[in-house]
Amino acid sequence: MNKLSASAKVYLTIVFIVLYAPIFYLIFYSFNSGGSMNHFESFTLEHYQAVFEDSRLLVILINTVIVALLSALISTIIGTLGAIGIVTVKDSKMRNTLLSLNNVLIVSPDVIIGASFLILFTMVGIKLGFASVLLAHVAFSVPIVVLMVLPKLLEMNNSLIDAALDLGATKKDVMMRVILPYIQPGIFAGFFLALTYSLDDFAVTFFVTGNGFSTLSVEIYSMARAGISLTVNAISGLVFFVTVLVVVGYYFMTSRTSKRMEGHR
C-alpha cells in the first residue's frame, strides 16, 4: 500500500474540516442558553432535555429515519436492477433515451416533482401520509442509484462473465457471484446518496405528506419564519453522534469479523 504523503494528509484534513465545520457550529450552539444561533450566552443542556420531552418531535425524527432507510433500500434495489437492465440494451439510441428519462427527476426542481406527485397520488387515490411520502422518496432516489451503479457495470470486464459461464455457472450464479459483488461499491454509493436525498428533501415531502405525518425537514423549513428553535440543533447533534457511532462501530465490527474469517482460512 502506498503511504500518503504529508501534503496529501494536509489536503484531506482541510477537506474534512470544511465538511464538518457547519455541523460543529450547529452542535456548539445547541448548548447555548440564549435562544438562537447568534450570541453564545452560557452552557446549558436544556435544549437536549426539550428534545426528550417533545414526543411529537421524536416521532417526527423516527419517521424521518424510517422513510430514509426504507426509501433508500427500495430505490437501491429498483435502481440497481434498472442499471443492470440498461446496460443490456444494445441499441444506443434506446439506451440514451432511458438514461435521459432516468435523469428527468434529478433536473426537475422539487416544487414541480412535489406538485406533480401530489396530483398523481390524489388521482390514483393513494392516501397521503407515510405511504405517499415513502413512494415519493423512492421515486426521486432511483435515478441517483442508477447513476452510481452504471459506471461500475460499464467498467466490468466481460471475460469475467464469460469465464464464469464457461465454468458452468448458471445465469443466476453469474448475477449473484460475479456481477453483484463487482458492482457492490456502486450499490452502496447509490444507497448512501439516496439516504442523503431523502433526509434533505423538503419540498416534495411537504406536498405529498398529510394526515399528520411529517419529517424533520418539513418541520425545520416551516420554522424559518418564526425562527428555528435550538431544539432542532440539539436533535441534529444527537442524530449526528448516533450516526457516527453506528458507522464507526459497524465498520470495525465487520472488519474484525472478516479478518477473523480470513485467519480461519
Place this chain on the structure above:
Amino acid sequence: MKSLIQATIAILVVSALLFYAADTLSAGGGKGGKNTLTIFNWGEYIDPDLLKAFEKETGIHVIYETFDSNEAMMTKIQQGGTAYDIAVPSEYMIEKMKEENLLIPLDKTKLPNLKNIDPYFLDLPFDDNNHYSIPYFWGTVGIVYNPSLVGDLDFTSWEDLWDPSLKRKVFLVDGAREVIGMGLNSLGYSLNSLDDNELREATNKLITLAPNVKAIIGDEITPLMINNEATVALTWSGQAADMMFENEELDFAVPEEGSNLWFDNMVIPKTSKNIDGAHAFINFMLSADAGARNADYVGYSTPNIAAMDLMDEEVVTDERYYPSEEQRDTLEVYKNLGPDYLGKYNELFLEFKMSIR
C-alpha cells in the same frame, strides 16, 4: 453479496424497531378516540402548551402540521387528501381561497369569545363581516435598523432608504408585494395599484435603489440583524419584534407615506371533517388567557384586546408593535390583485432583482 444481504436485513430490522418506537411514543400522546382536529399552521407559530391545554379541555386529539408559504398551503388544501380542520392563511390568500370555494363559513354562535377581538380588526375588506376568517396575529411592514450605524436617519420616510450613505447596506425581503409596494408607497401611490404607469414609475424608482441593496433575502435576515451584520432591512413587524427582543439596540419604523397592514387569520377549510371541533378551537384561541399566552410565546401583535390586558404593559403600549389608530390609518391591507396583476408585480420584481449586480 453476503454484505448486501446483511445490510438489507439490518435495515429492515432497524426500521421495524423504529416503527414500534414511533407507535408507542404517539400512543403515549393520547391518540385514543376518533375525535381529532388537524391544524395547518406556520412553524413555531403557536405555543405548544396551548395545544395540550386544548386537548385536555375538550378531549379532542390535535394533529399539528406546518407549512412555510401561503401558496403551498393553498395547493395542499385544493388537492385534498388530508382533512385539515384549521388553517392560518394571510389576508390576501383568504380572498383567493374564497374565490376558489375552499372555505367553510363560520358559525358565530359557536364563537362567543369573538367579543375579545378589537372591532378595528373585524369586518375588513378581505372578508366582509368575518364570514370565513378570524384574525390570529397582525402587523405592519417597515424598516428595522441599527441606529448606531445609520447616522441621523430615522426612516420616517421611505426616501431615507435612498440615502447615499447606505450604499450596499439595505436588505430587502424576497417578496414582490412588499418590495414593489414599498416603491409605490414611496411615490405616494397605493400598494394595491393596478395602474401600469404607476407600476412602471415605481419600478424605475426601485432600480435607482439598486446600488444601496446588499441582498434580497427571507427569514435569514433575523440572525443578521441581531448580530449587527446588517444595517437596515425592510421587514415585517413580527420579525422585527423577534430581532429587537434579541438585540435591544435595534429600532423599527413604519414610514409615514404609508405601508402594509397584514393579518394572519384562522379559517376552516372545506377539507374539514370536524367543523364543531374547529369552532371549539377557534373559540379557545380567542379566549383572553390563550391569546395572551400565545402572543407572549410567538411575539407577534395580537388583535385580542382582552388578552392585551393580561400582557406586559410595556409591550402592548409600544407603538412599534401596536401602532396607534392614527398611524394605522396610513396603512393599507393587501388586496388580491388577480392573477394577471400578480404576475405583473412579479415580473417587475424580477426586473428589479436583475438590476442588482
Place this chain on the structure above:
Amino acid sequence: MQTKTSKSALFPYVLWIAFFVIAPIALVVYYSLLDLHGNFTLDNYKAFFSSVYLKMTLSSFWYAFLITFFTLLISYPTAYFLTKTKHKQLWLLLIIIPSWINLLLKTYAFIGIFGLYGPINAFIEVFGFDPKQMLFTDISFVFVSVYIFIPFMILPIFNSLDRLNPTLIYAARDLGASAFTTFRRVVLPLTMDGVKSGIQVVFIPALSLFMITRLIAGNRVITLGTAIEQQFLVTQNWGMGSTIAVFLILFMVIIMLITGQKDKGGRVR
C-alpha cells in the same frame, strides 16, 4: 445469453419510469401549454425567449459550470487520496455523513460562519486584516454549492479509482512515464466513467439550485430553479413554471447526449 434475466430486471425500473417520470413529464408539458386562465396557448414558450429568461439561462449554465468545475477540482484529489488511506471505506462514509444533516440548518450555520463576526473573520483579523462581509457574493454562493455537491462527486470517482489495477500504474512508471503522464494517459482515462457520472450528478441539479441563491447569494444570483420556484409558489403561474421546467429537461437531455457513453456497448450481455 443473459438477456432474459437482465431484461426482467428492467421491469420494476420501467414501471418506475412510466409512473414517476413519464406521467409527471406529461403533466408538466400539459401545464406549460396553459395560460393563467387555463386556456391553451403557446405564449409561455414565447415568453421564455424574452431577454430576461435567456439571461437567466446563461447565468444558470455559467454557475452550474463553475460549481461543477470546482467540485471536480476538489473531489478528484480527495477521492484519490482516500483510496490510499488505511480505513478507506470508513473515511469515505465520513465524507458522506455531513450530507445527512439538514441542509437548511447547515446553511444557517454557514451564514454564521461567514458572518462579519463569525469564526472566519475572527481568523482573518488575527493576521491583521479587516473583517469582510463574505455573504451575498458569488464566491460564497459557489463555495456553499460546492460544499453540497462534494459527496456526490467523490463517491463515483472513488469507486472507479478504487478498483484501478495498481500494476497498470507500475507498468507505466517502469516504462518511463512521468507521474503526470501516467495520470493523464492511464489513470484518468480509466476513471473517466466515474468522473462523467460525477459531473452528471452535479451539473444537472446545479442548474436548478434554488434556496441557496437566496440564503447565501441574497438573490444576486438568479437561476432557472429560482424562477420556477417563484412561478409555482408566488405567482402561482404553473404554466410559466412548467415551461421553464420543459426547457430544463431539454437542456438535460442535451447534456446527456454530450457526456453520454459513446457506443461502447453493454458489457453484461
